Amino acid sequence: MAERSPLELVDRSGFPRPADGSARPFVWAHRGASALEPENTLRAFLAAADAGADGVELDIQLTRDGVAVVVHDPLLWTDGSQLHLRHDRAAALRPLWVRDLDWTDLEQASVRWPDGRTEHLTRFEEVLEVLPGQLWLDVELKAGWTYDPALATAFVALARRRSGRILASSFDQVILRDVAAVDPEIPLLSILHARPVDLPGVLAAVPAAMASIDRPFLGADDVRRWTDAGVEVSIGGSELLGDLDAVLTWPVAGVFLDDPRLAAPAARA
């Protein structure tokens, strides 16, 4: 890897750093090692740890009966007998809101993942029980159109069971504010897909010190400018694979990858 001298000038307190003490960007496994195992399952999270990820990113939302369930989309799809994680235009599928389903029903349901595998959905609580304590968790709170402040309360209640090493992220800055209102100690990561004129100002509205922006929306100069202004920038998106080696030399705090082996030092050595 190239010299990363700008990093030494940057205060990055707040964002997790690699446990090996190196100055490289923190490697998050996006929805777990979702290139290797079905996304947002325990298998994907454990595979991420095996693959050398520093942390695991996962998505949570609330069922009707208030259980934090690990699933990305606000909708599941049913063919009448089985649930599907994604819509398939070829099949006659009907959408179901996760928030309109009870965990007592979901728990037993087999769900078809896009690769054809059938899995069960996982409760966030189970993730906390199973995953090793040294692994960082980035818990993305799915809100926006399904905004419900109860999600922030439920998240904090569970997050407190873990002794640190957990942060809350969201595209919804309002739910991040809700998290801070319940527990100001949890670090907040604001996700946005845009290239704002004043990113520090956009984050100050939460307030949050960290931003995650997908690769197509920014360039190296933006990362340098925003980092100099005190923002910790992390980058995700499948487009990252196109020039990952270059991005890893920028002063980015972290990268989000479906396959953490692409950036994890053990795999790259």
Added chain:
Amino acid sequence: MSGHPATPPRAPRAVSPFDDPVPDPPFVWAHRGASALEPENTMAAFLRACELGADGVELDVQLTRDGCPVVLHDAQLHHDGHRFHLRAPSDGSARPVFVRDLDYAQLVAAPVTFPDGRREPLERLEAVLEALPSWIWLDVEVKAGWTYDPRLAPVVARCLAARPQRCIVSSFDHVVLAELHALAPEVPLAALCDARLADAATVLGPIPARLWNLRRAFVTERDVVALRAEGILVSVYGEEVRLDLHALRAWPLAGVFLDDPREAYGSALPGEPA
């Protein structure tokens, strides 16, 4: 139905994307043209949108290496050794190429293969502005971000000078919007963002813009109402718009973006008998 867009399929609605009170039903933008029916961002898609009674056409613009504004969404095309594909073929036979690394002549040497197998030529922005009828509104989305090029705002400003009426410019790259405003302050701007912002009004300040185009998944009715009280109008885009068009009808939205503009009104166009 007339095949020629010079004659609108009905009297164009007397609405603009920044009317307040907002039009009812909301302004209908054909996203990348009528992209559910024709290859996206092609003349065929734009003319189809006109025929179908969309109020406006949304299209994407980026710069080639030699500075031509080409109408195209993705930053990369995929070349199989013979021709370009809009999206990567699943057999892995093509390699990605940045549009910014290609000259315009290379891009238009042969038609591009679209995901449905059709081959269509790419267009320059100037050609689209000239070909589309004057009654249709245009939302020119400028693509930048990772492919940011300081030549983009001046080129777009120059093109729009030739069609000063019924054009707005939008972008996820708010820096480019601010640059465009400095060059052409008369052009209305819409900011795009995938996020639900705690203070969406203030983010528009430095651009400046009073239109937010937001992804449906990240906005609530309350947000739309609150922004409107500050003089900011919201339109929504995203695949998920189709899922609850009915509920969205009750919101004070300025507009909706749809791949098939007919979906906005069921089978009937506004002003036509149901």
